[in-house]
Amino acid sequence: MAEGDYDAVAKAIAGILDKPDYDDGSIGPVLVRLAWHSSGTYDMKSRTGGSNGSTMRYDLEGKDPDNAGLEYARGFLEPIKAQFPWITYADLWTLGGVVALKALGGPSVKWQPGRVDYVDEKNVPPNGRLPDGSKGQSHVREVFYRMGFTDPEIVALIGAHNLGRCHVDRSGFDGQWVPNPTRFTNTFYKLLLHEEWHEVTTKAGKKQFMNEDEDLMMLPTDLSLIRDPTFKTWVEKFAEDKDLFFEHFAEAFAKLLELGVRRGPDGKAEVNVIKHAHI
Numbered sequence: 159m160a161e162g163d164y165d166a167v168a169k170a171i172a173g174i175l176d177k178p179d180y181d182d183g184s185i186g187p188v189l190v191r192l193a194w195h196s197s198g199t200y201d202m203k204s205r206t207g208g209s210n211g212s213t214m215r216y217d218l219e220g221k222d223p224d225n226a227g228l229e230y231a232r233g234f235l236e237p238i239k240a241q242f243p244w245i246t247y248a249d250l251w252t253l254g255g256v257v258a259l260k261a262l263g264g265p266s267v268k269w270q271p272g273r274v275d276y277v278d279e280k281n282v283p284p285n286g287r288l289p290d291g292s293k294g295q296s297h298v299r300e301v302f303y304r305m306g307f308t309d310p311e312i313v314a315l316i317g318a319h320n321l322g323r324c325h326v327d328r329s330g331f332d333g334q335w336v337p338n339p340t341r342f343t344n345t346f347y348k349l350l351l352h353e354e355w356h357e358v359t360t361k362a363g364k365k366q367f368m369n370e371d372e373d374l375m376m377l378p379t380d381l382s383l384i385r386d387p388t389f390k391t392w393v394e395k396f397a398e399d400k401d402l403f404f405e406h407f408a409e410a411f412a413k414l415l416e417l418g419v420r421r422g423p424d425g426k427a428e429v430n431v432i433k434h435a436h437i
């Protein structure tokens with residue numbers, strides 16, 4: 159297999175997505191979450207964190223309770239890494255999200271290789287940078303503004319909750335957002351607007367929201383998207399127009415996966431982002 163043949167890697171990832179005995183029959187959603195959490199630690203001011211370095215390989219980040227369950231995602235990709243040992247984990251984890259999104263009916267997302275794997279723990283970002291689902295719109299803004307996102311980008315990105323589910327033994331939240339959690343659509347926004355949501359407490363003691371039939375859920379952060387008037391205008395636009403949502407999501411997700419990747423003229427990421435932070 160030719161070194162640098164990322165299409166071959168993408169094909170191989172697409173080939174392992176179906177897994178009848180796992181969750182809803184696909185590992186796609188948890189791969190999308192891995193791509194997001196490996197990138198979402200970015201801090202624009204200090205230029206630390208982000209997808210470069212695959213710092214989640216180190217326990218400080220890998221065992222962060224906010225990353226509970228992502229060990230499955232990383233494990234699912236190990237056979238791909240064994241098949242293509244030349245790809246870095248940082249590239250593999252981000253590419254996994256892009257391939258999964260597309261395979262589950264989502265848009266094509268621009269993706270570039272070139273991330274490196276750090277060889278020590280010095281650049282592992284501290285815990286506490288990922289969003290807390292129990293909070294409201296000011297927390298959501300604080301976390302995503304820190305990464306450099308705008309309000310419409312925030313609303314688009316959280317639309318990834320069209321996929322997958324909450325696992326009570328991982329995050330403490332419980333249930334799925336949409337009836338078909340392995341098909342990427344704009345259903346999440348429609349449900350946010352049109353279902354009646356009431357608060358419940360999960361077995362793990364977390365407060366979340368359920369619809370009247372109690373078969374679908376929302377996190378407090380999801381609900382903040384309709385409680386905040388600016389966020390809500392974007393929820394309404396994306397609920398009405400799936401193509402508009404896909405366009406915004408594809409742009410914002412591509413931007414997310416580039417966070418922390420400072421590329422040299424050859425497209426390769428620089429090894430130590432902290433060292434170059436003054437430039």
Ligand code: HEM
Pocket residue numbers: 187188190191194226227289290291292298315316318319321322323324325326328329330331377379411
């Ligand atoms: C305010 C922002 C966000 C919060 C608080 C949040 C929180 C959560 C929580 C608590 C879970 C359940 C984890 C589990 O129990 O397994 C989850 C799942 C998920 N999240 Fe988010 N999330 C946010 C934004 C995002 C973004 C930006 C993306 C991607 C672009 C994303 C993609 C996903 C996916 C695909 C799942 C399903 C994973 C699975 O099925 O295993 N989330 N999120």
